[in-house]
Amino acid sequence: MANLTLTIDDRLLKAARVRALEQGTSVNALVRSYLEHFAGERAREAVTAFLERSAESAASSGRDGRSWTRDELHER
Numbered sequence: 001m002a003n004l005t006l007t008i009d010d011r012l013l014k015a016a017r018v019r020a021l022e023q024g025t026s027v028n029a030l031v032r033s034y035l036e037h038f039a040g041e042r043a044r045e046a047v048t049a050f051l052e053r054s055a056e057s058a059a060s061s062g063r064d065g066r067s068w069t070r071d072e073l074h075e076r
Helices: 010-022 027-039 041-056
Strands: none
């Protein structure tokens, strides 16, 4: 894991530390979470996991594939 040095106003950092403590976390964890979200890491991991599970699934739409038409699905 890499280290990152930021230059932040002292008052801003103090306020962020107080808020983080109120939320039971740290400024470091908040910044890491923001960067993960910003960079899309969680989304990529979720999509990858979904695709892996989908590939392993034996589910299907029936022996011959889909057995209904769009019109049948939307009949009222």
